[in-house]
Amino acid sequence: MKKSSIGNMMLGMGIGVGSAALYMNIKNGNMRRIVRKMNSAKTKAISDLEDMM
Numbered sequence: 001m002k003k004s005s006i007g008n009m010m011l012g013m014g015i016g017v018g019s020a021a022l023y024m025n026i027k028n029g030n031m032r033r034i035v036r037k038m039n040s041a042k043t044k045a046i047s048d049l050e051d052m053m
Helices: 002-028 030-052
Strands: none
Touching: 002 030
16 A cells, blocks of 8 residues: 555656657757657658658
8 A cells, every 4th residue: 555655756746747848848948959859850751761662
């Protein structure tokens, strides 16, 4: 019983820290840059795949 409550506390803290970091990144505009990079990489991978076919 005690072990699971500690685990839940750690999980809650982890989620809180993660979402705070994510919020700061979105606020600073880093997230937009990362998303743009991922999208361009995805379109490049798709076009490479089409070229191979």
